[in-house]
Amino acid sequence: MSGLLSPQDKEPPRHGQLLLQLLVLLLFCLFTLRFWYLQVHEGQDFARKARANQLRQEHVYAPRGLVRARGGQLLATNEPAYALGIVREDCRDVEATLDEVSRWLGLDREKVGEVYRKGRGKVKPFEPLIISHDLGFEEVALVEANKLRWPELEILVRSRRNYTHGDLFCHVLGYVAEANEAELERDQGLSLGDHVGKLGLEKVMETRLRGIKGVREFEVDVTGRRMAEVNTLPPRAGEDVTLSIDLGLQQLVHKGMAGKEGVVVVMDADTGQVLALVSEPTFDANHFTGGISTKEWRELSDDPRHPLLNRVTQSAYPPGSVFKIVMAGCGLHENMLNPAETVFCPGHLTLGSHTFRCWRRGGHGHVNLRRALVESCDVYFYRLGMKLGVDRISEFSFASGFGKPTGIDLPHEKGGNIPTREWKEKTYGERWQKGEDLNFSIGQGYTLVTPLQVARYISALINGGQLLKPQLLADAEPEVQGEVPLTGDQRDLIKKAMVHTVVDPSGTCWRARTPGVTVGAKTGTAQVTRLTDELKALKDHEIPYALRDHAWMAGFGERDGRRYAVVVMVEHGLHGSSGAGPVVKACLDYLFPRAGRGHR
């Protein structure tokens, strides 16, 4: 062994020893500093980053508030909707799966493939990629039955709005549908795929109905796979809402208006609550909740009867003779009308070179205010209009709530139009003509009103003069927006004249007579266009539809302290009495049932 021995006189290198020790020291200091920096100095920051790595949040759907009719009947509910998803991770043969799916659902194979390709980048392999929304029960059953053979298919349950009377309330409730980009941007509470109110009360009451989404927090691994649930904040359901609208009355009106276009408003004169609000024709709001197809949309929007148009809020009409109850009010208010004084109606009135006709060619003879209203004498009101002039009429009209929106809780409400001298100059660049006073006074010309405004004015005539905001919710408190500038006697005078219009044999509103109920009304026949002599010669049914007059009947019914304003406006309905009268009558029958078969 001694042969292996090295020379003894050689010491290991001194500086080498030092080097090793220094390196150990360096190592210690370097990494102590680094550990300290990462774990102590920046530790909290890194801990936050680690949490951000592994924590994901997801919203928990809050059920949308239910909507009920006055009597408690459900109008809008939430229903489960079934969607079909494919979990790619579990897929053995994607093409075969898509073949099968397209066969089951009767969908175009190309389209299914495209949906799949588009979704692939957005959905994680272990999450379901939605192939089709809105599966029927049979399709759901089919998928579930074949789950064993196709484990990658998954049925997803989501919530969808369902309208039990989709066509009856489409213009009141509107509908919900998937939020678009603009809505998502505007509303932080919405996330992709959420449904949001698009129209009607669904839109106006969005915040109340929507509720507050819950949050589910869970841990994920690096691929995004869900691990443990960490935290859940339960959702808060949206508030339920009860409408002031009476389902039975609404149905009745809808039936009465079948085949017609127009608007019906029934309003409680004392509270402003709306009992029926119909814009005809209607559409089924349920078409929109699941995303409407282009074809369905095209059909609805191209329909010449414009079912998508909400005539309650978006249309204003010439009031025709209905405006005479406003004219009467104006004359009384201005003290320029003596109700007892008579005016001679020869059937026409000549102003300058122009002749203004009364609807009765032969004239009414001597008429006072009551007869003028009852028989709707045009000449009487021509003379009144000439006396009052545009300024007084428009001032009174504005004060009575015309020319501006009523403020009903529906979006995009129009205010109609009450012309003034300034308006004429601004709009047409022409001065107001004297003859236009005459047109104004019988509700023609530039005047446009909405049925809601008329209902509110009539309510004011019978409720003590208060202009009330039309309310759509059963729990809404009456909201007084102003007072009609008429004394009690003056209001009574107009009211009585309206009653005589119904009761008198010569009255235009005999169709509204309802035994046991005080009924008052006024008809209106509003010209859509200036009728040529040629057209005048035609019989009613021979006049082209679009040129036929609009028919109005605006009235009220009163019994046992209950008072309702009823306004019916039928587009191109020709005559107020025949076109609109039966619907008014039906409403009054419903509102004031004969003793023994009462509904209230």
Add this chain to the structure above:
Amino acid sequence: MERKMLLSINWPLVGITAVLFFLGVLNLYSASGFRMEEGLNVDPYFQKQLIWGLMGLPCMAIFMLVDYRHLKTAAWPLFWVTVVLLISVFFVGKTIYGARRWLDLGFMHFQPSELAKISVLILGARLLSRDTGKLDFLPLGAVVGVCSIPALLVVKQPDLGSGLSVLLILGGMVLYRGLTSRVLRTAVVAFPAMLPLGWFTLHDYQKRRIVSFLNPESDPKGAGYHKLQSEIAVGSGEIWGKGFLGGTQSHYRFLPEKHTDFALAVFAEEWGFVGCMVLLSLFCAFLFQIAQVARDAKDLFGSYLAAGVFFYFFWQILINMGMVLGIMPVVGIPLPFLSYGGSATLVNFCLVGLVLNVSMRRFLFKKV
């Protein structure tokens, strides 16, 4: 004499090695786990590591008991055997991940590059201990020239990491011996000049790693991902750590290579700054003990052997910790005792045995 030797075994080194190894196995238990919906799944890496450790014990005993001075005669034969094996890898080697590094021995895959480190270490010790005094160009060139042969062969496999390790071990030993001032001066000038040259010999993935190290935010999901996730794991341990099996970065698999190269990050996440300081202290004590053996060795050959082992461990600790802590580029160099690896565990134990060997024979042939 035998009894005296047994009594003079360096027990502190044995103790530190044992503690490090068991900390490593414990950490591997957590590091090889990942969470699924059902709970924590543990791959049995810790068991395998334990078995490798048990196999390492007899190896360590052999390397400790057979007088190290025999290695002096074995140095050249071992070197040539290594070279032959490295060449044979090109012809019969097993290709994994596009690199021919392994020889299939039937029961295990053997990496001749590990052997290269040992044989260069031994040959280097023999060559450097022939003489004393600082190295001048000529003897330095001779030593480096000879030992570069296996290093280059390893780089060609390609295994840049191991090839560099071989050179780094040798470089450490050369520094331990000392260089004349003119060699040092030349080196200071020559090394920076050679850096650009080196850049062009790198593979694309290696270049990407270096770029991402210099600017990790440039590509947080790609090449910079390892560094970022590793820093998050270490940093989020904060002072006290998330507790054993409490690591989320590792169990949710945000951390790459968590049971091998990034095992330290798992440890740091679960044991925090306090645990890391204990571990760092253990490593430093371990290195310090080896340095002491190099100082106390009875002959120069033993001293250089110990110094070689010192650098063998030093570089790995420095590079791996630096990588995990985000101050060095990501290279595939494991952390001794903490990273999983069969061959590496065996070699680690053998080399500790070698140091113990040198240490326990330090009292022989006392100077009169």
